[in-house]
Structures are given as C-alpha cells and as structure tokens.
Amino acid sequence: MHRDTRAFARQVEERRLDEKIKPVEGFDATPTDKSTSEFQESALFFHRYPRPGKLEIQATKPLGNQRDLALAYSPGVAAPCLAIRDDPDSAADYTARGNLVGVVSNGSAVLGLGNIGALASKPVMEGKAVLFKKFANIDVFDIEVNAGTVDSMVSVIGSLEPTFGGINLEDIKAPECFEVEQQLRDKLDIPVFHDDQHGTAIIVAAAILNGLELAGKEIARAKIVTAGAGAAALACLNLLVELGAKRENIWVHDLEGLVYEGRETLMDCWKETFAQKSTKRDLAESIPEADVFLGLSAAGVLKPEMLEKMAERPLIMALANPTPEIMPDAARKARPDAMICTGRSDFPNQVNNVLCFPYIFRGALDCGARTINEKMKMAAVEAIAELAREEPSEVAARAYSGEPPTFGPDYLIPSPFDPRLILRIAPAVAKAAAESGVAKRPIADMEGYLDQLTRFVYRSGLIMKPLFSAAKAARKKRVVFSEGEDERVLRAAQVLIEEGIAEPILIGRPAVIESRLERFGLKIRPGSDFSVTNPEDDPRFREYVDLYFSLVGRLGVIPEAARTIVRTNPTVIGALSLKRGEADAMICGVEGRYDHHLRDVAQIVGKCEGALDFSAMSLLISQRGATFFADTYVSLNPTAEEVAETTVMAAREIRRFGITPRAALVSHSDFGSRHSDSSAKMRRAIQLVRELDPELEADGEMHGDSAISEALRQRVMPTSTLRGEANLLVFPNLDAANITLGVLKSMMDSLHVGPILLGSAMPAHILSPSVTSRGVVNMATLAVVEASIPA
Numbered sequence: 155m156h157r158d159t160r161a162f163a164r165q166v167e168e169r170r171l172d173e174k175i176k177p178v179e180g181f182d183a184t185p186t187d188k189s190t191s192e193f194q195e196s197a198l199f200f201h202r203y204p205r206p207g208k209l210e211i212q213a214t215k216p217l218g219n220q221r222d223l224a225l226a227y228s229p230g231v232a233a234p235c236l237a238i239r240d241d242p243d244s245a246a247d248y249t250a251r252g253n254l255v256g257v258v259s260n261g262s263a264v265l266g267l268g269n270i271g272a273l274a275s276k277p278v279m280e281g282k283a284v285l286f287k288k289f290a291n292i293d294v295f296d297i298e299v300n301a302g303t304v305d306s307m308v309s310v311i312g313s314l315e316p317t318f319g320g321i322n323l324e325d326i327k328a329p330e331c332f333e334v335e336q337q338l339r340d341k342l343d344i345p346v347f348h349d350d351q352h353g354t355a356i357i358v359a360a361a362i363l364n365g366l367e368l369a370g371k372e373i374a375r376a377k378i379v380t381a382g383a384g385a386a387a388l389a390c391l392n393l394l395v396e397l398g399a400k401r402e403n404i405w406v407h408d409l410e411g412l413v414y415e416g417r418e419t420l421m422d423c424w425k426e427t428f429a430q431k432s433t434k435r436d437l438a439e440s441i442p443e444a445d446v447f448l449g450l451s452a453a454g455v456l457k458p459e460m461l462e463k464m465a466e467r468p469l470i471m472a473l474a475n476p477t478p479e480i481m482p483d484a485a486r487k488a489r490p491d492a493m494i495c496t497g498r499s500d501f502p503n504q505v506n507n508v509l510c511f512p513y514i515f516r517g518a519l520d521c522g523a524r525t526i527n528e529k530m531k532m533a534a535v536e537a538i539a540e541l542a543r544e545e546p547s548e549v550a551a552r553a554y555s556g557e558p559p560t561f562g563p564d565y566l567i568p569s570p571f572d573p574r575l576i577l578r579i580a581p582a583v584a585k586a587a588a589e590s591g592v593a594k595r596p597i598a599d600m601e602g603y604l605d606q607l608t609r610f611v612y613r614s615g616l617i618m619k620p621l622f623s624a625a626k627a628a629r630k631k632r633v634v635f636s637e638g639e640d641e642r643v644l645r646a647a648q649v650l651i652e653e654g655i656a657e658p659i660l661i662g663r664p665a666v667i668e669s670r671l672e673r674f675g676l677k678i679r680p681g682s683d684f685s686v687t688n689p690e691d692d693p694r695f696r697e698y699v700d701l702y703f704s705l706v707g708r709l710g711v712i713p714e715a716a717r718t719i720v721r722t723n724p725t726v727i728g729a730l731s732l733k734r735g736e737a738d739a740m741i742c743g744v745e746g747r748y749d750h751h752l753r754d755v756a757q758i759v760g761k762c763e764g765a766l767d768f769s770a771m772s773l774l775i776s777q778r779g780a781t782f783f784a785d786t787y788v789s790l791n792p793t794a795e796e797v798a799e800t801t802v803m804a805a806r807e808i809r810r811f812g813i814t815p816r817a818a819l820v821s822h823s824d825f826g827s828r829h830s831d832s833s834a835k836m837r838r839a840i841q842l843v844r845e846l847d848p849e850l851e852a853d854g855e856m857h858g859d860s861a862i863s864e865a866l867r868q869r870v871m872p873t874s875t876l877r878g879e880a881n882l883l884v885f886p887n888l889d890a891a892n893i894t895l896g897v898l899k900s901m902m903d904s905l906h907v908g909p910i911l912l913g914s915a916m917p918a919h920i921l922s923p924s925v926t927s928r929g930v931v932n933m934a935t936l937a938v939v940e941a942s943i944p945a
C-alpha cells in the first residue's frame with residue numbers, strides 16, 4: 155500500500171482539492187462552531203481515502219503454490235466439508251465461524267439519525283466491525299438488509315446461522331427490535347444480542363450503580379427519568395429493575411411526552427410496563443427531584459432549566475449520538491454538582507456500548523456459548539463497575555499513563571481504551587456462561603485464557619494510547635518544529651493543539667504559514683494558538699548566532715558562515731531554541747537528509763551523558779502487532795559496544811509504551827552456527843547487554859525467524875533466555891536494519907512510528923521525508939512524554 159509515501163499524500167491532497175468534499179445536511183457532530191464543517195470534511199475524507207470504507211478481508215492461509223491451492227480449494231476443501239457434515243460443531247475447528255460475528259442492521263434507528271435506511275447505515279456497521287476487531291480481535295461481516303417488517307428481518311437473519319458464531323443486531327428501531335430479537339433467540343443456537351438494547355443497558359447499569367454509590371443513594375429509592383422509550387431506554391430500565399430499581403420511581407418519556415396509564419397514542423406493550431399513574435404529561439413536569447436523567451432519545455431534548463429542579467448530586471446521562479440531549483458544558487453550568495455522562499469520546503464518562511459488546515462477544519465465543527443470558531450480562535455489569543472502583547494499580551497506571559484516574563464524578567466508568575476491559579469482562583462472561591450451563595466449550599484453564607487475552611491487548615494497535623494520555627497529562631510542553639511551513643506539520647500542529655498534547659512553535663515565514671493554513675482549511679492561527687519563529691526576522695538571532703558559534707566555532711565554522719547557517723537552516727534554529735530552553739522538545743527531518751539533520755542535532759543538542767553514539771529505533775505497527783527495530787537510521791557498522799548500548803537504550807524507550815521489551819540480537823548466524831566478524835560482534839554485544847541491563851530479557855545472536863518463533867528458537871537453543879516472540883530486533887548493521895524496515899513496512903502495510911532518536915541529551919527526533927501528518931503527531935507526542943518523564 156502507499157500509506158506512507160509522499161507521492162501518495164500529494165495525490166490524495168490533489169484529489170481532495172479537485173473533488174472538494176461537500177458538507178452533508180443534517181450533520182451536527184460538534185454543534186458549537188465552525189469546526190463542525192471541518193470535522194465533517196475530515197470524517198468524509200477519512201472514510202474515502204486511501205480506499206473507500208474501513209474494512210477489507212484478509213486471507214489467513216498462504217496460497218503460494220499448487221499444493222496450497224489444492225488444500226485450500228478443490229480437492230482438499232472437501233475433507234473439512236465432510237467433517238462438518240458429520241459433526242457440525244467442528245465448523246469452529248475448520249472455518250472462521252467460531253470467531254465471526256454478523257453485525258446486522260436494517261437502518262431503521264441509526265444512532266440518533268433515525269430511519270435512514272440500510273445502505274446509509276453501512277458506515278456505522280463497518281465502524282462496529284472495526285471496534286470488534288480492534289478491541290477484541292473478533293472478525294465481522296457487516297450485513298445491511300432491506301427488510302422493514304419483523305417477519306422479513308427474522309426470515310433473513312434467521313437463515314444466517316451457518317455463517318456466524320454470533321449475531322449482533324444493531325440500530326433496529328423499537329418496538330420491532332424486541333420481537334425480532336426474541337424470535338431469533340428462540341430460533342437460533344448461537345448468541346443473538348441487540349447491542350443497542352443490552353450493550354447499552356450493561357454499560358448504563360454499571361455507570362448508574364457507580365454514580366449512585368458516589369452520591370450516597372440507593373437504587374431502590376432513586377427516581378429515574380428517561381427521555382426515550384425505544385430499544386436502548388427500555389432495555390436499560392429492564393436491567394435496572396433487575397438490579398433493584400422500582401418501577402414506581404421510573405418516569406419514561408418519548409415523542410408524545412410522559413408514558414402514563416391510559417395513554418393511547420404511540421404506545422406499545424413494552425412501553426406500557428413503565429406507564430405511570432399520573433396527571434403529569436411531559437419531561438419538564440416529571441423531572442423535579444429526579445436522581446438520574448437517562449437520555450436515549452435525540453439531540454437537545456433536555457433544557458438547562460429542567461436540571462435546576464433535579465435532586466442533589468444528580469446523575470445526567472445524555473447518551474444520544476452523535477449529539478447528546480444536552481451538551482456537558484450547559485449541564486455543568488446549570489448544575490455544578492452533577493455527574494455528567496455522554497455517549498461521545500470527547501468528554502469524560504463515555505457511556506457507550508463500545509465498552510461492552512466487543513468483550514461480551516469475546517467471552518461468549520471463546521466458551522462456545524449458545525446464547526447471552528441474564529447471568530452473563532450481570533457478570534459484565536459487575537466487571538465494568540468494579541474496574542472503575544479498583545484501587546489505582548500498576549496496570550492502570552500504564553493504561554492511563556502515569557496518572558491512573560481515581561473513582562469519582564469524572565471517572566464513573568473506565569475509558570474505552572482501558573486494556574483491562576477485555577481482561578475483566580471476557581473471562582467473567584465466559585465463567586457465567588459455564589455456570590449457567592450455556593457454554594459448549596467451558597474454559598478449563600482460566601489462567602491460560604487470561605494470558606492469551608493479555609497477549610492480544612499488547613499486540614493490538616492501542617500501543618500509542620498510553621503515550622497520548624501521558625502527553626496530555628504533561629500539560630502542553632513546547633515542541634519546536636523545524637519545517638513549520640510543511641503541510642504535514644501544520645495539520646499535525648492543529649491536532650496537537652486541539653487534543654491538548656503540545657504547544658507547537660513553528661519555524662517558518664509567518665505569511666507563508668498563514669496562507670497555507672487558509673488554503674488547507676485549518677483553523678489554528680499564529681499568536682493565539684501557537685508561536686512562530688521567523689528565520690528572516692527574529693530579535694533573538696544575534697544570541698542564537700553567538701551560541702551556535704560557541705558550539706561549532708572549533709569545528710571549522712567561521713563566524714560569517716555561522717550567521718548564514720542560523721538564518722537559513724531551520725534544524726539549527728530548532729536545536730538552538732531547544733538548547734536555550736525556549737522549547738522542551740524538537741521535531742525535524744520532514745524534509746532533507748537524515749544525516750544532515752543529525753549532524754546539526756549532534757553539534758548543538760549533543761549526546762546524553764556517557765552515551766557512545768546516537769542510534770535510531772523504529773516501531774512498526776501492523777495487523778500482527780507492534781515490533782521495534784534498531785538501529786534503523788544512524789550507525790553504518792556499529793561496534794559491539796554500540797550495539798549493546800542501542801539495545802539497552804531502545805529497551806528503556808519501549809518501556810514508555812507500557813511494554814516489556816524482549817530483545818533479539820539478530821544475525822546471519824543462529825547461536826554460533828556461522829563464524830564471521832559480524833556474528834562474533836553480536837555474540838559479544840549480548841554479553842555486554844547482560845552486564846548493562848541484567849533485568850532485560852534478551853538473547854542472541856540468532857536468525858530473524860528464531861527471534862519471532864519460540865518453537866524454532868527452542869529447537870536450536872532450548873536454554874535461550876528469551877521467551878515468546880521478540881518485540882525488539884537489534885541488527886548488526888544499518889543495511890540490514892534499514893532494508894528490513896523498509897520491506898516490512900511496505901509489504902505489511904504497517905504504520906511506522908519513528909525514527910526515534912536514541913542517545914540525545916534532550917528530546918529531539920529526526921523524521922523521514924515519507925512521514926505522514928499522523929506520524930508527526932505520534933512523534934511529537936513521544937517527544938512530549940520524553941520531556942516530561944526522562945527515562
């Protein structure tokens with residue numbers, strides 16, 4: 155794929171400008187300001203490029219030769235077909251079915267957008283598929299069906315059982331969804347789970363239990379008022395009743411107003427269960443003294459004046475998507491004592507079914523559950539609620555990077571990126587399934603199962619998340635960007651500012667920066683959002699020249715040349731401002747040669763104390779997981795001492811990601827199988843690594859495949875001090891490291907984070923010209939973390 159190539163970035167940009175994506179009517183994601191249309195344009199662009207949509211199918215078996223073809227297809231494929239005919243359960247052994255969920259919608263209640271139809275629901279269903287994969291490694295086919303009636307839905311979906319290990323119904327409106335789900339549950343021998351009902355109910359119940367505990371209130375006495383009487387709201391109420399809420403304390407509202415006894419319009423038997431004997435008719439009348447507002451309806455339904463009459467320390471759950479019943483700032487203004495939740499990721503307390511559905515299915519599929527029953531749902535509620543109340547632990551510290559949140563009004567439930575969610579919910583659900591007798595394959599070795607889930611968590615692309623949290627907690631360190639006029643840097647600067655990660659300082663001509671910001675439709679502006687260092691005119695430059703000359707005067711640079719270099723070389727300017735303490739970190743290298751940038755950084759910023767040399771590490775994130783490579787950019791042919799130093803510094807950096815490094819020193823020789831200068835060097839280097847960092851799990855010299863496959867390694871060296879798959883590969887020379895990186899990056903369509911400069915006295919990174927704006931954001935984030943928490 156072309157993901158990281160500059161030509162591709164340019165091509166995409168040209169297409170974007172040519173085709174100029176148009177705003178979409180009815181889109182109201184961030185209703186506050188002009189950022190709405192920019193955000194919308196970004197969302198359309200995100201979905202459209204580099205290829206339309208968010209999903210693809212990948213083969214899991216090689217089809218490299220005639221024999222593979224014969225095994226995978228005719229005649230070999232007949233064998234598993236016949237095995238499944240004789241034993242249907244063996245489909246889980248011979249096909250992807252056991253890990254395959256159908257996300258099915260008819261598009262009749264898509265988020266809060268209403269009945270926009272099956273086709274228009276496809277982006278949401280692809281999105282759910284991505285979340286299943288990302289958070290729980292479950293494969294999904296998204297199925298959008300033109301089926302408007304209960305019968306047609308049951309008939310279409312009911313015939314899909316042979317394909318799937320489970321069915322996740324999504325965005326099907328009430329009341330039809332109740333009947334569809336019930337009939338499918340009766341008919342099918344696989345889990346059928348309407349996410350908007352039960353996924354929402356589970357996470358809402360966990361948040362309400364925790365919110366009431368904080369407010370010192372009992373669920374049996376709590377007054378609960380809803381906006382919405384649809385799939386999500388009624389399922390939440392049913393679960394809350396099971397948890398002890400009293401029907402007489404529950405007040406339900408829909409388009410018609412209060413659901414009351416005797417009402418005839420827009421009523422159905424599911425709403426009827428919650429009908430109040432009352433003369434009140436609308437939300438404004440019934441909300442006084444409410445302890446909980448549960449909004450699962452539509453944007454803007456809850457007015458600030460209604461909040462004023464709620465009980466002390468109210469819990470306000472404005473969960474309509476994408477725009478809640480009330481925006482959190484308005485709610486906070488009306489009720490400073492409130493605990494506030496939304497369904498969105500841009501505010502604290504994201505109460506969204508994404509915290510539940512990937513993991514409840516993970517647990518259900520792993521034990522071969524026939525259904526998802528009440529016991530399994532309750533187990534999920536308890537697991538989520540307990541996780542938020544857990545004492546801050548080392549794992550939590552890693553998950554939230556150094557600042558584990560403590561249970562409180564802004565942390566009623568864990569964040570969707572909390573890696574512990576899968577570790578708590580999936581085993582709890584699998585255990586409940588076994589105890590309630592619905593598991594076909596109960597998990598016998600729970601500890602082994604937990605290990606397996608843990609390995610998945612740290613293999614997945616959530617790897618950058620702890621760094622983002624740590625950078626935000628570092629409170630906007632100043633990062634100077636040498637190529638401040640570059641489009642990728644400008645786009646990255648906008649993200650860094652908006653996300654509160656860093657305060658950018660851009661080196662460049664102010665007029666050029668301003669006109670490019672206008673051209674790219676970016677809303678940040680110099681002065682108010684970030685500062686600019688103008689190489690053509692800056693009052694500090696005389697001091698910069700003096701400092702530069704003091705550092706390089708004896709390296710053959712005469713004063714006149716020093717003046718010219720400081721005015722014309724933005725890397726030198728960036729490094730000088732870092733050295734002078736005007737910035738906390740620097741990023742350069744978006745243009746120009748790596749070795750030229752490194753020379754300037756080395757001369758001005760220098761090496762950290764005791765370091766032999768600089769080196770560079772690269773992280774590749776692919777479907778397979780995350781692997782670090784060193785030294786990918788600096789030393790042509792490092793000595794054994796330098797290889798050892800690189801290994802130890804790289805391991806230290808990897809720990810910032812919350813990952814335990816496992817290093818393999820790779821070579822053309824496998825544990826002494828070849829004798830050469832290079833293999834001898836790597837053998838010596840591993841000895842030195844053991845002296846420098848005895849705690850580090852490392853071994854060598856070994857082949858690349860021995861580094862990855864424990865089985866291969868064990869065959870050659872059963873006493874190897876390395877366990878499992880190495881996540882840090884240290885190479886004997888630059889050719890090997892850089893070529894391997896380039897080939898893998900392109901072949902595996904991986905995301906490259908780096909190069910990460912090791913050995914620098916201050917946080918400075920030199921990127922490569924192929925970097926994308928996302929790559930710039932990643933590296934600036936890492937630099938901010940380095941500036942706030944020295945290794």
Ligand SMILES: NC(=O)C1=CN([C@@H]2O[C@H](COP(=O)(O)OP(=O)(O)OC[C@H]3O[C@@H](n4cnc5c(N)ncnc54)[C@H](OP(=O)(O)O)[C@@H]3O)[C@@H](O)[C@H]2O)C=CC1
Pocket residue numbers: 262263264265266267325326327328349350351354381382383384385386387407408409410420449450451452455473474475476496497505506507508
């Ligand atoms: N945060 C989360 O995890 C989740 C959020 N949601 C959100 O909840 C909302 C409802 O979803 P869902 O239950 O699946 O959809 P449904 O179509 O099944 O239900 C919608 C309900 O909202 C009511 N409603 C719509 N507009 C208003 C209004 N202006 N005032 C009062 N009530 C109104 C409808 O009333 P009537 O019955 O009269 O038609 C209906 O009862 C959506 O915004 C969705 O995005 C849903 C699931 C999960």
Ligand SMILES: CC(=O)C(=O)O
Pocket residue numbers: 264265266325349350474475497506507508
């Ligand atoms: C989150 C979700 O499923 C919804 O808003 O419909």
Ligand SMILES: [Mg+2]
Pocket residue numbers: 265324325349350
């Ligand atoms: Mg939904």
